[in-house]
Amino acid sequence: xxxxxxxxxxxxxxxxxxxxxxxxxxxxxxxxxxxxxxxxxxxxxxxxxxxxxxxxxxxxxxxxxxxxxxxxxxxxxxxxxxxxxxxxxxxxxxxxxxxxxxxxxxxxxxxxxxxxxxxxxxxxxxxxxxxxxxxxxxxxxxxxxxxxxxxxxxxxxxxxxxxxxxxxxxxxxxxxxxxxxxxxxxxxxxxxxxxxxxxxxxxxxxxxxxxxxxxxxxxxxxxxxxxxxxxxxxxxxxxxxxxxxxxxxxxxxxxxxxxxxxxxxxxxxxxxxxxxxxxxxxxxxxxxxxxxxxxxxxxxxxxxxxxxxxxxxxxxxxxxxxxxxxxx
Numbered sequence: 001x002x003x004x005x006x007x008x009x010x011x012x013x014x015x016x017x018x019x020x021x022x023x024x025x026x027x028x029x030x031x032x033x034x035x036x037x038x039x040x041x042x043x044x045x046x047x048x049x050x051x052x053x054x055x056x057x058x059x060x061x062x063x064x065x066x067x068x069x070x071x072x073x074x075x076x077x078x079x080x081x082x083x084x085x086x087x088x089x090x091x092x093x094x095x096x097x098x099x100x101x102x103x104x105x106x107x108x109x110x111x112x113x114x115x116x117x118x119x120x121x122x123x124x125x126x127x128x129x130x131x132x133x134x135x136x137x138x139x140x141x142x143x144x145x146x147x148x149x150x151x152x153x154x155x156x157x158x159x160x161x162x163x164x165x166x167x168x169x170x171x172x173x174x175x176x177x178x179x180x181x182x183x184x185x186x187x188x189x190x191x192x193x194x195x196x197x198x199x200x201x202x203x204x205x206x207x208x209x210x211x212x213x214x215x216x217x218x219x220x221x222x223x224x225x226x227x228x229x230x231x232x233x234x235x236x237x238x239x240x241x242x243x244x245x246x247x248x249x250x251x252x253x254x255x256x257x258x259x260x261x262x263x264x265x266x267x268x269x270x271x272x273x274x275x276x277x278x279x280x281x282x283x284x285x286x287x288x289x290x291x292x293x294x295x296x297x298x299x300x301x302x303x304x305x306x307x308x309x310x311x312x313x314x315x316x317x318x319x320x321x322x323x324x325x326x327x328x
Contacts, residue, residue: 007036041128043108072139075289076115083297087115096120107134113296118143121182135299137292141184147307149295151288155185158281158314159192162236162263165279165316167200170325171234171261175207175225177218177246178238178265186210189238189265206230210238218245219253226260233260233326240266247274261324263316272319279322281314288312 001019005012010029017025018033025033036042073089080087090106092099099119103126106114113135123145130136130146138150159176166174176193179186190210197204206229209221225232237243243264250259264271264280271278291310298305316322 001042003040004033004036004042007040008032043128043132070117071285072289072292073115075286076293079290079293080296083293085297092117092119094119100125104129107132112300113137115139115292115296116143117141119183120144133303135296135303137295137299139288139292142309149299149307150309151291151295152309152311153185153283153288154311154313155188156192156195158265158283159189159236160196161314161316162265162281162322163193163196165263165318165322166234166236166261169261169323172202172326173207173230173232174234174236175209175230175232175260176236176238177209177221177225177242178236179210179242180212181210186238193236207232213239213241213245215245215248218242219249222246222249223253226254234322235260235262237262237264240264240268243268243278258327261322261326263322267317274321276321276324277319279319280317282317283314284312 001012001015005015008015008029010033014025014029015033018030019037073087077087088106088111090102092102096119099116103114103116107129111134114137116136116138118138118141121144123143125145126134126136126143126148127146130148136143136146136148138148140152142148142150142152163174174197176190178190178193181187181190190208194204194208197207206224209224211217211221222235224230225235235246237246243266246262262278264278267280267282271280291312295308295310298308
């Protein structure tokens with residue numbers, strides 16, 4: 001803090017007030033201090049602050065189940081416990097600023113490593129934490145910025161499997177509805193679908209719909225692809241949230257005999273109980289979790305080891321919805 005004060009040309013007490021987010025600090029002083037912090041790579045010692053305050057400002061949650069919606073985390077927790085590691089989780093709620101706050105808070109509280117499902121487009125703030133010894137493993141999507149270990153699904157192969165399954169059952173007007181393409185998986189899967197259309201010499205106009213995974217947006221996309229202008233007879237859904245929204249729309253607005261064939265990306269427990277049972281591209285979450293745990297423990301043991309990316313294969317589970325012939 002003395003170095004930061006000297007660099008910024010302010011009193012040590014001013015640095016302390018800025019670091020502790022005192023709103024009474026003038027904007028010019030705050031800017032100078034923040035610039036000095038960035039220049040010098042200063043990081044507050046959170047453990048020292050905790051000793052001074054006598055509190056950690058951290059609450060633990062020992063709930064019966066926090067990972068039911070994230071099978072990779074569920075498997076990772078089991079393996080970590082067996083390896084003598086404690087996993088304390090926090091949700092980022094798909095919010096970029098919340099992700100940054102959560103990850104930096106974990107780093108500053110002395111966590112040895114962080115398992116991330118990255119959502120932001122700039123993780124450059126992790127560089128100094130990694131240099132200071134934080135082990136980072138990304139799951140499902142890579143970190144944008146510093147090189148880190150990562151475990152990914154084979155998104156391109158999964159979309160090809162989904163598309164080919166529908167095409168092999170006679171569909172020529174296949175549409176895709178997926179996540180926003182600012183997200184790595186959203187971009188990978190949409191790009192792979194466009195490549196499938198191009199390889200078959202089919203136009204893409206009106207057949208590819210990406211964006212936020214909100215019911216209103218997805219319902220509008222379903223209406224568009226089933227319209228008289230587009231006439232899609234089959235759908236590929238880009239992730240499980242999109243699948244749920246598409247199913248909700250079809251149940252509310254499309255008579256059973258007029259519903260398109262469908263393949264979803266991601267399996268879920270009730271998929272085989274639907275009518276018809278849902279054909280899916282299944283990600284092998286157990287294998288992903290085991291790979292993530294292996295990378296994490298290896299990184300903790302040897303911080304300087306070469307960065308590694310593991311791509312886990314996917315598989316198609318044919319249950320019925322993807323095998324319905326076109327109704328034309």
